[in-house]
Amino acid sequence: MEYKAFVVSEDDSGSYLGGIKTLNIQDLPAGDxxxxxxxxxxxxxDALSFSGNKGVTRKFPHTPGIDAAGEVVSCATDDFKAGQKVLVVGYDLGMNTSGGFGEYISVPAKWVMPMPVAMSAHQSMAWGTAGFTAALCIDKLLMAGAKKEQGPVLVSGASGGVGSIAIMLLVKLGFEVHALTSKTADKEYFKQLGVSEIVSRAEFLKSSAKPMLKPIYGSAIDVAGGDVLATMLKMIKPGGSVACCGLVASIELQTTVLPFILRGINLLGVDSVELPLNVKQDMWLKMASDWSLPALLDQCQLIAKQQLADTLQSMLNGNIKGRYVLDHNLAG
Ligand SMILES: NC(=O)c1ccc[n+]([C@@H]2O[C@H](COP(=O)([O-])OP(=O)(O)OC[C@H]3O[C@@H](n4cnc5c(N)ncnc54)[C@H](OP(=O)(O)O)[C@@H]3O)[C@@H](O)[C@H]2O)c1
Incomplete structure (x- = not known):
């Protein structure tokens, strides 16, 4: 049976291009x-895979899409029934295994979770990997003792997927949130998310030369790495924590031990990809219940396959706001 997929290929000049191709289900990897x-x-x-980044995807042509919500067609084990609504988030999906930007995927049963009953496919992907990661960051901060009385939480990449959902969830949980962003003119957008203060990324980075800075934030969530994370660490109040999950600025981190030994702060690593399935499932159930964000779907833009290339390019340029979800049923 044939299906459509957004496929990234390398051309003769070594450039990477994405386009819609007709593929055959028999060519999908063998999966349960x-x-x-x-x-x-x-x-x-996905944007990195689209750009030909070999750290994400080794072999092209390739179909990106690191998460997917859909319906079981067939299952070779007893785990799932045909017609059951399911989610796949992380593991190798969309990296070197054909991903959710195709109309069909074939994966091991141990990657698949039942869709939480309180969630639709659209709602689950409005969260997606970005929202799941935001929830994991907040969970880690809370486990490390973060409390709203300790002061505001600073969130970097505030207009992006992880950042915008982290802000909404922190606000729901009663935290004061400051948004670290390049998009300081978008005041109305950040007001709608519930942000108390907008911090210009350019201004923030100017303060980074000193070994320690005035402690302002109770905790922080960082998607950027590099100087952004290094500067954040200098501004956390004693005993506070920073959840580190991303690398949009850099994979490097040049810091000193001072924030750790003078203020006792915690640097908490967050990986959403290889967590055991039962841990993922527990968090998705929480996102569908106590931590649900009814307004999230309104903040999210549904797009067709034909819009993927432009949207992924905007993502690489740091120009997008909030969440984008590919809906395979939308005509381009
Ligand atoms: N650890 C995990 O399991 C995990 C899971 C999901 C995502 N991630 C990582 O988290 C990061 C964010 O993912 P996302 O899906 O939220 O991406 P996204 O939607 O593209 O958002 C990234 C945001 O970061 C900001 N930004 C862009 N370039 C920057 C730079 N040079 N310095 C500082 N900030 C910059 C921009 O926001 P402003 O314009 O508002 O500053 C941009 O919108 C990525 O590195 C991703 O790989 C990790």
Whole structure:
């Protein structure tokens, strides 16, 4: 059976191009579960795969899409029934395994979770990998003792997927949130998210030369790495924590031990990809219940396959706001 997929290929000049191709289900990798994908969310890692980044995807042509929500077509194990609504988030999906930007995926049963009953495919992908990661960051901060009385939480990449959902969830949980962003003119957008203060990324980075800075924030969530993370560490109040999950600025981190030994702060690493499935499932159930964000779907733009290339390019340029979800049923 044939299906459509957004496929990234390398041309003769070594450039990478994305386009819609007709593929055959028989060419999908052998997997336990064949899933008809309804939606897949756009994540920075998909943009890296689209750009030909070999750290994400080794071999091209390739179909990105690191998460997917859809319906089981067939399952070779007893785990799932045909017609069951399911989610796949992380592991190798969309990296070197054909991902959710295709209308079908074929994956191991141990990657697949039942869709939480309180969530639709659209709602689940409005969260997507970015929202799941935001929830994991907040969970880690809370486990490390973060409390609203300790002061505002600073969130970097505030207009992006992880950042915008982290802000919404922190606000729901009663935290004061400051948004670290390049898009300081978008006041109305950040007001709608519930942000108390907008911090210009350019101004923030000017303060970075000193070994320590005035402690302002109770905790922080960082998607950038590099100087952004290094500067954040100098501004956390004693005993506070920073959840580190991203690398949009740099994979480097040049810091000193001073924030750790003078203020006792914690640097908490967050990986959403290789967590055991039961841990993922527990967090998705929390996102569908106590941590649900009814307004999230309104903040999210549904796009067709034909819009993927432009949207992924905007993502690489740091120009997008909020969440984008590919809906395979939308005509371009
Ligand atoms: N650890 C994990 O498991 C995990 C899971 C998901 C995502 N991630 C990582 O988290 C990061 C964010 O992902 P995302 O999906 O939220 O991406 P995104 O939607 O593209 O958002 C990234 C945002 O970062 C800001 N930004 C862009 N370039 C920057 C730079 N040079 N310096 C500082 N900030 C910059 C921009 O926001 P402003 O204009 O508002 O500053 C941009 O919108 C990525 O590195 C991704 O790989 C990790």
């Amino acid at each position: 579960v064949l899933i008809k994908v309804e939606c897949s969310s756009l994540n920075f890692k």
